[in-house]
Amino acid sequence: MSYEVTERNKVKRVPQRAHYDKETLFQILDAGFLCHVGFVVDGQPFVIPTIYGREENKIYLHGATTSRMIANLKKGIPVSLTVTHVDGLVLARSAFHHSMNYRSAVVFGTAREVEDDQKEQALFVVSENIMKGRWDEVRKPNQKELKATTVLSVEIDQASSKIRTGPPKDETEDYELDIWAGVVPLNVVAQSPIDDNDLKDGLSPSKIITRYSI
C-alpha cells in the first residue's frame, strides 16, 4: 500500500531515494520516538520537537492541554511532521559531494483529540514506542494526570520517505586525488542506567532498561 503522490509529498531532488509505501514509512517511524511537528498559526510557522507513537496509520502525540501545539492542532489545522535518523557522515573527496546517510520521513495529516476512554491506550502506544515494557512496570496515570494531558491522533493522509545509503559519489577525476573518502557510521547508543538519587534501597533496573537499545 502506498500513499498518493502529489506536489505536496513528491520528492524532487534525487527522486530515486524516495519511497511512498506504508511499509517503508512505518519502519522509519517505528525506529524513532522523536518527531518535529510543523503547523502554522496566524501566518507564523512553528516546528516543535515532540514524542510520538504509531498505531496503524495514526500517529499519537500528547502534551499539556495548554501547550500552543496541542491547543492549535486539536482545532484540526493541517499538520506536517518529520522523523530523521542519521546513519552516517558521507565524506567525499570534494566538499561539494559530502553528504549523509539517512532515513527520513515527512507526514501530512490532520489531528483530532483522542476521546477520554481511548486516552490511556494511546498513551500506552507512545510509551511502548519509547521503551517497550516500561508501561507495565510503572504506576499508571490517575484521573487528574489524564485530565491534564491531551492526546492527539494524526491520521496520515499523505507521506514520503527518503533513504540514502552507501559510499560517497565523487566526480570521476576526483577518485585520483590523495584524499580519504568513505563513511563514518553513526548510531544512537544507550549508556548504562544511572540510579535516581532518591532511589529506595534494594532496587535495580529491569532487563528492559539494562538491555535498552534504540
Ligand SMILES: Cc1cc2nc3c(=O)[nH]c(=O)nc-3n(C[C@H](O)[C@H](O)[C@H](O)COP(=O)(O)OP(=O)(O)OC[C@H]3O[C@@H](n4cnc5c(N)ncnc54)[C@H](O)[C@@H]3O)c2cc1C
Ligand atoms: C539528515 C539530512 C540532511 C540533509 N541535508 C540537506 C542539506 O543540507 N541541503 C539540502 O538541500 N537538502 C538536505 N537534505 C535533503 C532534504 O531533506 C530534501 O530532500 C531536499 O531539500 C530536497 O527537497 P526537494 O526539493 O526534492 O523537495 P521539496 O520540494 O522540499 O519537498 C517536497 C516534498 O518531498 C518530500 N521530502 C522532501 N525531502 C524529504 C526527506 N528528506 N524525507 C522525506 N520526504 C521528503 C516531502 O513530502 C516534501 O513535502 C537532507 C536530508 C536529511 C535527511
